Amino acid sequence: MRLEARNLAHRYGDLEVLDGLSFAVGEGSVLAVVGPSGCGKSTLLRILGGLVAPDRGEVVARGEAPLDCLNPFTYVFQDFALLPWRTVAGNVALPLEANRLDAEARRERVRDALARCGLEEFAGAYPRQLSGGMQQRVGIARALAVKPAVLLMDEPLSALDSQTRDLLKEDLLRLWRETHATTVYVTHNLSEAAELADDILVLSRRPGRERARIPVGVPREERRRGDAVVLDVEERLWSLLRSEAAEAAREITA
Amino acid sequence: MSERASAARSAAATGREASGDAGPRAVAVRGRGFEPRLRPAVAWLALAALLALWQAGSAAGLIGELTLPSPARIARSLGELATGGDLWGHLAASAGRIAGGFLLGFSTGVVAGLLIGIFTLSRSIGVPVVAALFPIPKIALLPLFILWFGIGEWSKVATIAFGVFFPTAVATYGAVDAVPRNLVRMGQSFGLAPAAITAKILLPGALPGILSGARIASSIALILVVAAEMIGAERGIGALILTSGHLMQTDRLLAGVVVLSVLGLVVAWAIGALERRLLRWR
Numbered sequence: 001m002r003l004e005a006r007n008l009a010h011r012y013g014d015l016e017v018l019d020g021l022s023f024a025v026g027e028g029s030v031l032a033v034v035g036p037s038g039c040g041k042s043t044l045l046r047i048l049g050g051l052v053a054p055d056r057g058e059v060v061a062r063g064e065a066p067l068d069c070l071n072p073f074t075y076v077f078q079d080f081a082l083l084p085w086r087t088v089a090g091n092v093a094l095p096l097e098a099n100r101l102d103a104e105a106r107r108e109r110v111r112d113a114l115a116r117c118g119l120e121e122f123a124g125a126y127p128r129q130l131s132g133g134m135q136q137r138v139g140i141a142r143a144l145a146v147k148p149a150v151l152l153m154d155e156p157l158s159a160l161d162s163q164t165r166d167l168l169k170e171d172l173l174r175l176w177r178e179t180h181a182t183t184v185y186v187t188h189n190l191s192e193a194a195e196l197a198d199d200i201l202v203l204s205r206r207p208g209r210e211r212a213r214i215p216v217g218v219p220r221e222e223r224r225r226g227d228a229v230v231l232d233v234e235e236r237l238w239s240l241l242r243s244e245a246a247e248a249a250r251e252i253t254a
Numbered sequence: 255m256s257e258r259a260s261a262a263r264s265a266a267a268t269g270r271e272a273s274g275d276a277g278p279r280a281v282a283v284r285g286r287g288f289e290p291r292l293r294p295a296v297a298w299l300a301l302a303a304l305l306a307l308w309q310a311g312s313a314a315g316l317i318g319e320l321t322l323p324s325p326a327r328i329a330r331s332l333g334e335l336a337t338g339g340d341l342w343g344h345l346a347a348s349a350g351r352i353a354g355g356f357l358l359g360f361s362t363g364v365v366a367g368l369l370i371g372i373f374t375l376s377r378s379i380g381v382p383v384v385a386a387l388f389p390i391p392k393i394a395l396l397p398l399f400i401l402w403f404g405i406g407e408w409s410k411v412a413t414i415a416f417g418v419f420f421p422t423a424v425a426t427y428g429a430v431d432a433v434p435r436n437l438v439r440m441g442q443s444f445g446l447a448p449a450a451i452t453a454k455i456l457l458p459g460a461l462p463g464i465l466s467g468a469r470i471a472s473s474i475a476l477i478l479v480v481a482a483e484m485i486g487a488e489r490g491i492g493a494l495i496l497t498s499g500h501l502m503q504t505d506r507l508l509a510g511v512v513v514l515s516v517l518g519l520v521v522a523w524a525i526g527a528l529e530r531r532l533l534r535w536r
Contacts (some may be wrong), residue, residue, distance in 0.1 A: 051442060071444050072443070073443070075443045081436050083437065083455065085458045086533040094446075095444035098444060146444065
């Protein structure tokens with residue numbers, strides 16, 4: 001699916017968080033959204049998936065979702081959002097229970113999603129028994145199980161330590177390779193954006209507007225941490241954001 | 255002063271002169287934080303010692319037999335009540351009232367708490383009503399309930415149900431409020447219907463809080479059943495205690511108190527077992 005945001009604006013009371021934001025994400029491509037803290041990144045993501053109604057503007061999806069897709073707009077959350085009283089398999093099965101799948105098809109989907117994320121042996125474990133990285137793998141498996149058309153990822157690696165983060169990046173690349181899901185990836189981590197995305201949307205300080213849009217150029221599968229192109233993009237992002245970030249940090253939020 | 259003393263001590267320990275302060279010194283351990291532990295052997299020993307002291311005091315005549323009968327005397331009285339007396343009849347009457355009142359008050363309390371926790375309208379109505387009625391000592395309403403429902407079982411059951419309802423409702427909506435909103439949003443983002451979100455996210459997420467509310471509610475039920483039985487009942491542990499008091503049978507009276515204590519422990523244990531079963535995931 002191709003996703004288009006048109007002239008989005010949103011405010012919480014007196015706080016204007018987004019102001020006239022328009023962009024498009026091509027079918028199967030990964031758009032990273034970066035910006036200083038409080039620039040409305042999370043609000044934008046909620047609007048894109050229909051969890052918040054924008055004050056102004058609209059989100060348009062073009063193209064058909066795959067036939068076996070159960071939840072076209074699917075989130076991966078920063079804090080994983082796993083149900084602690086359900087096992088790994090139970091968490092992955094949760095979104096499938098909302099649909100008209102018979103028990104066997106549901107089990108098959110869960111099995112498949114767990115296998116793709118390397119979680120087969122943890123099917124019966126509870127989230128608290130798993131490391132943060134494994135918990136986020138469960139979050140990814142849950143998203144995979146519904147065969148999403150659009151993946152909306154809200155800082156999916158931010159709660160993890162840096163080594164785990166590097167490992168999970170490989171999982172994300174595989175996820176995109178296998179699902180071809182159009183992805184909007186919100187992060188404050190510039191190297192994550194430079195390593196993982198096809199395009200990077202840089203937002204200004206609140207109220208969030210488009211500051212720049214940077215295509216990374218080299219296909220994501222061919223990039224490695226520390227590659228010149230990655231470092232170069234990271235450097236450009238930082239030069240765009242440095243003063244904004246400094247100003248945002250000095251702001252008093254109500 | 256003490257610093258210098260310990261410096262001297264460690265200097266002595268390392269066999270150095272205390273002339274300079276550059277010598278190597280072992281860092282003294284200053285504590286690991288307070289870590290009180292419960293040692294079961296000590297607990298049982300202390301309990302046994304208390305009973306032995308009490309028994310010895312009674313045997314020596316320091317404690318009047320009528321004022322406070324000895325543990326042995328209370329135990330004998332309890333045995334008589336259990337074998338020849340009507341302990342089981344009294345117990346059944348009390349347990350039946352507790353069960354009826356608790357089930358009624360708990361189930362309605364959970365439903366009310368869920369409504370307050372989910373809907374704006376019911377929250378706007380429910381919170382002030384609960385806040386206004388919660389502080390009433392529910393036993394004060396027994397006379398009114400007797401007028402409404404008669405002196406029989408229903409007035410007592412209603413008093414207990416009323417007393418159980420409020421702490422349950424408060425615990426439930428507090429527990430629903432404490433379920434992370436992100437989990438609810440997750441459910442919505444996967445297209446779960448509101449009923450499914452309630453059943454699969456809010457209710458299980460609130461269960462720990464609801465069960466600790468059940469603990470509080472059960473102890474309130476125990477207080478209320480005794481109080482209600484003292485006001486107007488022929489059977490029940492409360493009635494047994496009251497009539498024993500009138501007859502100055504303090505041993506029977508205390509036997510009744512022992513039964514209440516055991517009843518309370520059994521209920522607490524049952525809720526604990528339920529928690530261990532339902533909250534294994536914690």
